[in-house]
Amino acid sequence: MTTDATTDIDAGITASADERLRRWRMVLGGESADGTGHALSGRDAAMDGALSALYGAGKERGGGTDRSAGLGASAPSVARWLGDIRTYFPSSVVQVMQRDAIDRLGLAALLLEPEMLEAVEADVHLVGTLLSLNKAMPETTRETARAVVRKVVQDIEKRLATRTRATLSGALDRSARISRPRHRDIDWDRTIRANLKNYLPEHGTVVPERLIGYGRASQSVKKEVVLCIDQSGSMAASVVYASVFGAVLASMRSIATRLVVFDTAVVDLTDQLDDPVDVLFGTQLGGGTDINRALAYCQSRITRPADTVVVLISDLYEGGIRDGMLKRVAAMKASGVQFVALLALSDEGAPAYDREHAAALAALGAPAFACTPDLFPGVMAAAIEKRPIPVPDGDLPGTPLM
Numbered sequence: 001m002t003t004d005a006t007t008d009i010d011a012g013i014t015a016s017a018d019e020r021l022r023r024w025r026m027v028l029g030g031e032s033a034d035g036t037g038h039a040l041s042g043r044d045a046a047m048d049g050a051l052s053a054l055y056g057a058g059k060e061r062g063g064g065t066d067r068s069a070g071l072g073a074s075a076p077s078v079a080r081w082l083g084d085i086r087t088y089f090p091s092s093v094v095q096v097m098q099r100d101a102i103d104r105l106g107l108a109a110l111l112l113e114p115e116m117l118e119a120v121e122a123d124v125h126l127v128g129t130l131l132s133l134n135k136a137m138p139e140t141t142r143e144t145a146r147a148v149v150r151k152v153v154q155d156i157e158k159r160l161a162t163r164t165r166a167t168l169s170g171a172l173d174r175s176a177r178i179s180r181p182r183h184r185d186i187d188w189d190r191t192i193r194a195n196l197k198n199y200l201p202e203h204g205t206v207v208p209e210r211l212i213g214y215g216r217a218s219q220s221v222k223k224e225v226v227l228c229i230d231q232s233g234s235m236a237a238s239v240v241y242a243s244v245f246g247a248v249l250a251s252m253r254s255i256a257t258r259l260v261v262f263d264t265a266v267v268d269l270t271d272q273l274d275d276p277v278d279v280l281f282g283t284q285l286g287g288g289t290d291i292n293r294a295l296a297y298c299q300s301r302i303t304r305p306a307d308t309v310v311v312l313i314s315d316l317y318e319g320g321i322r323d324g325m326l327k328r329v330a331a332m333k334a335s336g337v338q339f340v341a342l343l344a345l346s347d348e349g350a351p352a353y354d355r356e357h358a359a360a361l362a363a364l365g366a367p368a369f370a371c372t373p374d375l376f377p378g379v380m381a382a383a384i385e386k387r388p389i390p391v392p393d394g395d396l397p398g399t400p401l402m
């Protein structure tokens with residue numbers, strides 16, 4: 001091996017070792033005990049400063065005093081910090097850091113200032129925080145907050161609306177079965193199953209005495225959907241996604257959509273479904289939970305149970321009458337209602353939830369599970385067609401996670 005090649009290899013090893021030290025230095029925060037002996041400069045030092053301002057709180061210096069966060073309650077310093085992290089980190093990391101800053105440093109109140117809202121990276125979790133501050137929001141901030149919320153809502157609609165309409169339109173067509181279909185409308189799977197008794201082994205075929213086909217949904221209302229949403233604080237992301245889906249469903253002429261939100265009170269926001277931002281600002285995140293009362297209201301609005309899908313979105317922590325809640329679910333299912341219970345409608349999996357209530361619902365034929373927004377159209381399509389809800393196996397019987 002030549003001297004030049006050996007030198008190149010040694011340089012590569014040294015560079016690799018330096019990069020490892022650099023990364024450990026960034027992870028450990030540069031305290032005297034980090035052991036790296038690596039100094040940061042330039043962009044690395046600026047990134048480290050942004051991280052220390054948020055995650056430095058609670059670490060100890062040599063003298064035993066707590067290392068304080070570098071943001072405090074100063075709006076200008078927070079605004080600069082928000083700008084810094086958007087410069088140094090990708091959007092997904094920025095959103096996590098913003099969320100941590102709100103939780104760790106109590107910066108929620110600063111979001112009531114318009115200039116702060118203009119500096120943040122908008123996402124579903126920020127919308128949830130803004131909605132929780134809705135009642136305390138001054139008029140000078142409200143329009144800026146609505147603009148932030150509208151941007152997030154439009155991004156979600158752009159991602160989900162087309163697929164939702166296509167999936168549910170197909171489900172509505174297939175749910176209208178007819179007995180004398182045209183050839184292109186024959187449902188061959190159902191036709192074969194219905195005629196298995198006419199199997200001719202010598203010919204290896206089935207004689208289809210009865211044809212089953214898909215109908216074509218007209219413009220009249222075919223199904224009614226009731227979205228019943230728990231607006232307790234832990235369900236913030238679910239409220240955002242459910243409001244968007246409610247608006248999408250309401251735009252389909254074949255589906256009559258009702259949207260109900262609840263805590264210990266029940267509010268019907270159906271007349272605001274043409275604008276999901278209005279729906280969101282009509283909610284009040286936080287408070288107690290009375291699922292029984294909410295289901296009683298929904299049940300009273302059902303006029304065509306065999307053509308109705310009720311979607312309860314809740315962590316199932318019931319502050320009302322537990323037996324009443326279960327009896328209402330049982331009564332709705334007995335009348336022909338398709339009942340779906342979602343522990344969450346978000347990208348984060350199931351939150352903490354009442355497992356006893358989830359198991360009780362599963363025993364009634366309404367398993368409770370968490371659902372991502374991307375999978376929600378498929379769940380609704382199955383409910384509309386009265387097929388088994390596509391729920392994968394979970395960690396407990398009756399409480400699977402999607």
